[in-house]
Amino acid sequence: MTPKRGAITLVFDDGYTPVFDQVVPLLNQYHIPAVFAMPINHQSLSQESGCPITPWQKWLPLTSQGHEIAAHSLNHTDLTTLNNAQLESELKDPAQLLHASTLIYPGGAYDDRVKKYTQKYYKYARTTAKGFAAIPPPDSYALPTYNFTKHNFSPPKANLLAAYTWLTNSWLIETYHLVDKHPSSMLHSVQLKDFAKHLAFINRLPITITTIKNIVNRI
Numbered sequence: 039m040t041p042k043r044g045a046i047t048l049v050f051d052d053g054y055t056p057v058f059d060q061v062v063p064l065l066n067q068y069h070i071p072a073v074f075a076m077p078i079n080h081q082s083l084s085q086e087s088g089c090p091i092t093p094w095q096k097w098l099p100l101t102s103q104g105h106e107i108a109a110h111s112l113n114h115t116d117l118t119t120l121n122n123a124q125l126e127s128e129l130k131d132p133a134q135l136l137h138a139s140t141l142i143y144p145g146g147a148y149d150d151r152v153k154k155y156t157q158k159y160y161k162y163a164r165t166t167a168k169g170f171a172a173i174p175p176p177d178s179y180a181l182p183t184y185n186f187t188k189h190n191f192s193p194p195k196a197n198l199l200a201a202y203t204w205l206t207n208s209w210l211i212e213t214y215h216l217v218d219k220h221p222s223s224m225l226h227s228v229q230l231k232d233f234a235k236h237l238a239f240i241n242r243l244p245i246t247i248t249t250i251k252n253i254v255n256r257i
Contacts, residue, residue: 044203045173045246045253047211048072049164049183051110051142051226052083053097055090056218060230062100068241071104073249075142077114078132087224089216094136106249108140109133109160116147125155133159140164140250153179162250164211170202171209178254183211191228193235200236204245209253 048065050057053076065072076094077083084091097107109132111117117125132138139161143152146166156163162178169182184199196212203210215226217233240247 058092075110109138185213
């Protein structure tokens with residue numbers, strides 16, 4: 039039996055309802071845990087995207103199935119634009135409501151001040167910087183990722199990245215937003231049938247597929 043090398047983490051930002059309805063059952067079918075990043079106040083994001091979002095309260099029970107619920111701030115706003123009091127609220131409230139140890143920076147926006155406040159309430163944070171993470175990561179508050187959209191995702195490309203992760207014994211954090219069986223005009227969207235092909239491939243790889251929390255805690 040080929041020993042496992044490297045790690046993959048699947049992260050789904052924003053809590054879109056098609057992900058809750060279609061992706062979660064698929065992940066559970068393969069017994070693959072994932073990370074779901076929840077904005078607490080999702081109404082403006084739902085209106086902006088034109089796609090329904092499932093409230094954070096309905097996502098919390100997924101932790102009993104091995105999934106991780108991450109914070110995505112209170113209002114899904116650029117944290118670098120806030121004053122200190124606003125930043126405190128944006129980070130503290132979701133940490134308490136979601137019992138989250140991971141923060142997903144909205145839009146990937148952070149600076150030294152945001153990182154300092156993040157460290158008060160979270161153990162890890164994911165950026166939108168493109169790249170592979172090391173195990174252990176040099177900075178748990180600046181985790182890189184590959185952010186997939188309708189323009190850069192295909193099963194062969196995603197499979198190649200996963201295979202490279204295994205070969206190099208590194209850590210690949212894959213970021214998705216909307217994954218749906220219906221085509222979408224959203225830039226950050228991937229069709230379910232294509233994601234399912236990639237999921238089947240990584241399930242066959244001798245690689246660890248788990249959450250951010252599990253990987254860093256294991257280290």
